[in-house]
Amino acid sequence: MFWRKFLINQTKELAKYLQSDIQYQGILTEDVFRIAQKELEIYINHKKNWNAKQLFLNEKKEITRTDQANIEKFVSERKKRIPLGYIIGTQSFYGLDFKVNRHTLIPRPETEELVEYALLEITKIKKRSIILADIGTGSGCIITAFLRNLPRNIKLNGVFAIDQNLNALKYAKLNANLLLGKNNGVKFLKGSLLSPILRKKTSLDSLYFILANLPYLSEEEFGGLSLEVSQEEPRIALVGGKYGQELIIQLINEALQEKRKHLEKNFEIFLEISPTISNAIKKYCLSNNIKTKVKKDLSGKDRFLHLSF
Ligand SMILES: C[S@@+](CC[C@H](N)C(=O)[O-])C[C@H]1O[C@@H](n2cnc3c(N)ncnc32)[C@H](O)[C@@H]1O
Structure with a gap:
């Protein structure tokens, strides 16, 4: 799978969780989506040292199983309500x-x-x-x-x-x-x-x-x-x-x-x-x-x- 497709799916998954949280109630769906995107960007930067531009340049490349597993684990930890700061330390x-x-x-x-x-x-x-x-x-x-x-x-x-x-x-x-x-x-x-x-x-x-x-x-x-x-x-x-x-x-x-x-x-x-x-x-x-x-x-x-x- 390409990075782009994988990230869109994970962003939707994360946004769904965020939207269910009291902190984000009253915030527009597209803004919550952007917050989810930003969180994933921060996580990928932390894990792979890629900035937003590098992430963009890799969008059409194949994502490895390890990268997929790490990002899925991140989203599942967020869904367990662990704050982003504590996940990346x-x-x-x-x-x-x-x-x-x-x-x-x-x-x-x-x-x-x-x-x-x-x-x-x-x-x-x-x-x-x-x-x-x-x-x-x-x-x-x-x-x-x-x-x-x-x-x-x-x-x-x-x-x-x-x-x-x-x-x-x-x-x-x-x-x-x-x-x-x-x-x-x-x-x-x-x-x-x-x-x-x-x-x-x-x-x-x-x-x-x-x-x-x-x-x-x-x-x-x-x-x-x-x-x-x-x-x-x-x-x-x-x-x-x-x-x-x-x-x-x-x-x-x-x-x-x-x-x-x-x-x-x-x-x-x-x-x-x-x-x-x-x-x-x-x-x-x-x-x-x-x-x-x-x-x-x-x-x-x-x-x-x-x-x-
Ligand atoms: C709202 S947090 C602020 C932490 C940090 N200054 C910040 O702005 O992110 C309050 C801090 O006060 C500490 N604290 C609570 N009661 C205290 C007390 N009686 N004397 C000194 N520190 C206390 C807590 O352990 C906690 O680290």
Whole structure:
């Protein structure tokens, strides 16, 4: 059989599965077909190192039994709801390839906007001793992409990546070593929220520049997710508590307590949130005199918060 015919059949098969998944409901059939095509392209690129052009040039050639078997296996794994990222073990984020496994959330495109937002804001900081931290680092995508793109004139007094999950932390370290080099200066610490960094002695005029994409879904939202996400990706990376905002509020509280102890210290906190918890967090910040800016994502929904105090 020729590549072309084989691929059309497999694309239809994959598109049929995708269409049955809650994530793709409401998306036009031809768009779902294109998503299936793209997934197969990514898989073939991963397996054979062929780009789209090479694939096109091979369309009228005979496909080997081995290539057929590999692609069929890929489609059948997708039909078992295993996400593409976990099958190929990698996900592109901010133009970089991150290694992922079942202990790490697969980086999402909206998180790239958090990195971009924080990169812009850090250039506005005039002062002093900056301590940078990524809380809930997962694959390490935020801290690694941030450091790869940080202007050279910005000096940092410490860089930390925190996660409660040691297995995720190992992957974050691996990704940082591969993409930033072994002497990247990031300290990877296992622990909850800000406690691993607040325990450390720092100068009193420190400014904590915090990036966090913490779990922010409510129990109810988790129940409504596609099985591809809720069964395959780590629950600890997704659910923030019964109502969703609990972990984020806890992080804000830890920072507030530190500020009350040392008034000279400052916090700039960049959070990715779900639009459903935006009002609850804003209200909490208002009642604690925290300056809060909301940034919408590309689809116009409240997705990021910048808190300063
Ligand atoms: C939504 S994932 C984000 C992963 C990665 N930063 C990204 O954007 O793709 C949340 C991460 O927070 C970690 N986490 C959950 N509770 C935590 C806590 N109390 N302290 C630190 N990390 C936590 C999870 O293990 C998970 O890796």
